[in-house]
Amino acid sequence: MVDNKQLIQEKLAQAVEILNEFEIDAWVIFTRETFMLPDPIMDLLVGLNVTWQSAFIITRTGRKIAIVGYYDGDSVRGLDVYEVRTYHHGVGPALRETIEEINPQKIALNYSEMDVASDGLTFGMYRNLCRYLAGTPYIERFVSSERVIAALRGRKSDTEVARVRQAVASTAAIFDAVEAYVRPGMTQIEIAAFVKEQIESKGLDYAWDPKYNPIVTCGPNSGIGHAVPGNTVLERGHTLHLDLGVRENDYCSDIQRMWYVLKEGEESAPPDVERAFDVVLGAIKVGEKALKPGVLGWEVDKVAREFIVDNGYPEYMHAFGHLLGRSAHDGATVLAPRWEKYQGICDLPVEVGNIFTLELHVVVAGRGIMSLEEDVLVGEDEVIYLGEPQTELRYIR
Amino acid sequence: MVDNKQLIQEKLAQAVEILNEFEIDAWVIFTRETFMLPDPIMDLLVGLNVTWQSAFIITRTGRKIAIVGYYDGDSVRGLDVYEVRTYHHGVGPALRETIEEINPQKIALNYSEMDVASDGLTFGMYRNLCRYLAGTPYIERFVSSERVIAALRGRKSDTEVARVRQAVASTAAIFDAVEAYVRPGMTQIEIAAFVKEQIESKGLDYAWDPKYNPIVTCGPNSGIGHAVPGNTVLERGHTLHLDLGVRENDYCSDIQRMWYVLKEGEESAPPDVERAFDVVLGAIKVGEKALKPGVLGWEVDKVAREFIVDNGYPEYMHAFGHLLGRSAHDGATVLAPRWEKYQGICDLPVEVGNIFTLELHVVVAGRGIMSLEEDVLVGEDEVIYLGEPQTELRYIR
Numbered sequence: 070m071v072d073n074k075q076l077i078q079e080k081l082a083q084a085v086e087i088l089n090e091f092e093i094d095a096w097v098i099f100t101r102e103t104f105m106l107p108d109p110i111m112d113l114l115v116g117l118n119v120t121w122q123s124a125f126i127i128t129r130t131g132r133k134i135a136i137v138g139y140y141d142g143d144s145v146r147g148l149d150v151y152e153v154r155t156y157h158h159g160v161g162p163a164l165r166e167t168i169e170e171i172n173p174q175k176i177a178l179n180y181s182e183m184d185v186a187s188d189g190l191t192f193g194m195y196r197n198l199c200r201y202l203a204g205t206p207y208i209e210r211f212v213s214s215e216r217v218i219a220a221l222r223g224r225k226s227d228t229e230v231a232r233v234r235q236a237v238a239s240t241a242a243i244f245d246a247v248e249a250y251v252r253p254g255m256t257q258i259e260i261a262a263f264v265k266e267q268i269e270s271k272g273l274d275y276a277w278d279p280k281y282n283p284i285v286t287c288g289p290n291s292g293i294g295h296a297v298p299g300n301t302v303l304e305r306g307h308t309l310h311l312d313l314g315v316r317e318n319d320y321c322s323d324i325q326r327m328w329y330v331l332k333e334g335e336e337s338a339p340p341d342v343e344r345a346f347d348v349v350l351g352a353i354k355v356g357e358k359a360l361k362p363g364v365l366g367w368e369v370d371k372v373a374r375e376f377i378v379d380n381g382y383p384e385y386m387h388a389f390g391h392l393l394g395r396s397a398h399d400g401a402t403v404l405a406p407r408w409e410k411y412q413g414i415c416d417l418p419v420e421v422g423n424i425f426t427l428e429l430h431v432v433v434a435g436r437g438i439m440s441l442e443e444d445v446l447v448g449e450d451e452v453i454y455l456g457e458p459q460t461e462l463r464y465i466r
Numbered sequence: 467m468v469d470n471k472q473l474i475q476e477k478l479a480q481a482v483e484i485l486n487e488f489e490i491d492a493w494v495i496f497t498r499e500t501f502m503l504p505d506p507i508m509d510l511l512v513g514l515n516v517t518w519q520s521a522f523i524i525t526r527t528g529r530k531i532a533i534v535g536y537y538d539g540d541s542v543r544g545l546d547v548y549e550v551r552t553y554h555h556g557v558g559p560a561l562r563e564t565i566e567e568i569n570p571q572k573i574a575l576n577y578s579e580m581d582v583a584s585d586g587l588t589f590g591m592y593r594n595l596c597r598y599l600a601g602t603p604y605i606e607r608f609v610s611s612e613r614v615i616a617a618l619r620g621r622k623s624d625t626e627v628a629r630v631r632q633a634v635a636s637t638a639a640i641f642d643a644v645e646a647y648v649r650p651g652m653t654q655i656e657i658a659a660f661v662k663e664q665i666e667s668k669g670l671d672y673a674w675d676p677k678y679n680p681i682v683t684c685g686p687n688s689g690i691g692h693a694v695p696g697n698t699v700l701e702r703g704h705t706l707h708l709d710l711g712v713r714e715n716d717y718c719s720d721i722q723r724m725w726y727v728l729k730e731g732e733e734s735a736p737p738d739v740e741r742a743f744d745v746v747l748g749a750i751k752v753g754e755k756a757l758k759p760g761v762l763g764w765e766v767d768k769v770a771r772e773f774i775v776d777n778g779y780p781e782y783m784h785a786f787g788h789l790l791g792r793s794a795h796d797g798a799t800v801l802a803p804r805w806e807k808y809q810g811i812c813d814l815p816v817e818v819g820n821i822f823t824l825e826l827h828v829v830v831a832g833r834g835i836m837s838l839e840e841d842v843l844v845g846e847d848e849v850i851y852l853g854e855p856q857t858e859l860r861y862i863r
Contacts, residue, residue: 297540
């Protein structure tokens with residue numbers, strides 16, 4: 070297991086700064102049985118599971134208090150960062166006392182209509198919280214922690230960037246191995262099995278559900294999206310597309326790569342395939358140019374989307390990019406159109422230290438899909454690719 | 467990966483029966499990005515992850531409808547059980563239409579103050595649901611699904627019982643291997659590492675967070691509860707206690723076993739250790755006798771707790787038992803005192819088909835803890851142990 074003690078201390082210090090930036094007095098993470106139902110922020114700020122109802126409270130003055138069941142006390146103390154208060158019978162009294170002692174004017178809770186990563190508070194636990202604090206002024210002082218969490222997850226520390234970079238490098242090595250291994254006639258299942266073998270033999274983990282990781286798409290008849298690899302055979306004259314993300318030292322990559330399967334006698338891809346590649350690459354390039362601190366998510370998506378449409382392809386029906394880090398879909402800001410499902414999160418600004426995927430696809434009639442995805446870091450003045458981007462079509466012979 | 471397609475179909479059929487029993491017209495599971503924030507019921511009824519806001523609706527007339535993002539459509543269709551409706555821009559319109567079409571008088575949602583397993587609806591998603599259904603009568607018709615989920619998780623099918631039984635057998639085999647391997651002088655870390663090697667080499671998974679699995683307690687100075695194994699050395703004259711749960715074919719075991727480390731010249735444990743074992747075993751036996759369909763959770767705990775206290779030991783500060791199945795802590799009914807933290811769930815009745823752990827401990831001064839845990843199935847007329855219970859102290863020589 071990865072030792073994240075130092076990382077947790079770094080992120081907690083960053084959290085205190087962010088609470089001050091947003092003028093929030095106390096942030097209450099209220100959760101239970103996290104092995105069954107994890108609040109996504111627990112990984113970043115606690116790094117272990119708790120059993121009974123537990124509150125982790127961070128104040129803008131820098132206090133970090135944990136109120137946990139008695140039998141979870143020792144493990145939380147082991148983090149050397151929380152003032153730990155334990156209980157036997159119920160969390161209510163200690164929670165109420167602690168809140169009264171802090172007396173916060175503004176209390177952030179993990180609920181968000183727009184961002185799953187900021188929505189770890191269940192409705193039942195919200196009701197419990199209201200019950201424990203009934204009759205106090207505090208239940209009128211709740212606000213969403215969504216901007217706090219967007220900043221905390223989104224602004225990567227150097228340690229976090231280094232870990233994503235490493236995951237990206239490991240993914241690139243797997244793509245190279247795939248290219249050396251794959252031959253026409255193999256099925257999606259066989260190709261996926263080879264990738265899984267690579268992931269597991271290198272001691273890596275999966276950045277998302279291994280059922281759809283890798284996604285292997287080939288030819289005109291394979292499904293698009295989160296499809297399970299099937300018995301479709303890789304044929305000459307078709308494209309091969311892989312969407313793969315690994316988790317290494319708890320941080321993720323999320324990359325798509327494209328190959329064309331050469332026909333007998335061909336030395337390069339036919340013009341329809343080449344053109345699709347150039348347009349997809351071009352869209353990523355214009356998106357990359359638009360990706361600057363302060364620009365809103367939907368504005369970045371817009372230029373890439375327009376580039377595709379202007380070049381005669383139908384628009385892609387997904388986001389142009391999402392944050393990447395502790396999770397493959399790292400919550401908060403998306404580079405996405407202003408559709409209902411992206412409401413709010415596509416209006417958040419790009420910030421320095423964000424790591425985004427840049428991704429989109431078009432369909433090449435009779436050949437398969439053409440889809441690329443790169444992982445990039447937003448710097449003060451430039452976008453930094455965290456690995457070698459794909460700038461030319463690759464071939465299977 | 468385990469193929470749970472048939473199990474999902476079984477549990478869905480059972481869900482429809484239970485909706486009729488509780489007179490609920492529609493049960494709405496409303497979730498998103500389940501890989502990051504899983505509603506615990508998804509494993510039982512869907513068995514795959516979805517990305518965008520998704521509703522799984524089960525009606526008492528037997529309909530099963532899934533409204534999911536376009537790119538998740540194929541994988542949900544692959545279950546061959548849901549009517550699948552997909553969307554590109556947002557779940558709201560299709561969700562509203564579908565609810566209007568069903569026109570339910572009573573709608574169960576996954577929120578529960580008492581039971582984490584029934585509390586998968588986040589506060590943000592609850593707010594989204596209210597927004598999508600604003601102006602309809604349906605937002606006045608929500609009820610908690612907690613009794614539905616307690617019944618569905620709690621009443622195990624034959625397939626589920628067989629899987630738990632298998633996990634229990636594998637755990638017993640590991641305990642035997644531990645006994646053959648362990649010698650005085652080893653540390654908790656070494657013993658835990660051996661257990662993990664056994665789990666992994668047999669292709670098993672962990673029933674709970676591997677950080678605390680197994681829990682290894684030895685001697686008077688090691689922590690009690692969810693403590694990480696440390697450098698404490700196993701000494702002669704002390705007790706050795708393991709708490710271990712494996713997951714096999716997606717179902718769990720959760721068992722505690724006890725050894726005494728014989729001193730030079732000893733052939734059995736001294737009287738203080740023997741007596742502690744007998745009292746703990748006795749408490750489990752009286753609890754087992756009380757575990758009958760219709761009895762409330764706290765009533766079972768009470769007899770075991772009183773037995774301990776009547777025998778001169780302080781009461782254990784935890785529950786006497788919990789449900790076991792898909793998860794080690796399988797939610798709902800607990801055999802626990804009426805403390806705040808067990809409120810509601812200790813008042814639920816024991817039912818035929820429930821699988822419970824029976825567990826408790828006492829401390830033997832200067833020796834360590836004495837703690838047993840068995841996994842049992844509630845039958846019509848009898849309690850069935852799912853493996854060989856520990857009825858005698860075991861020895862390390």
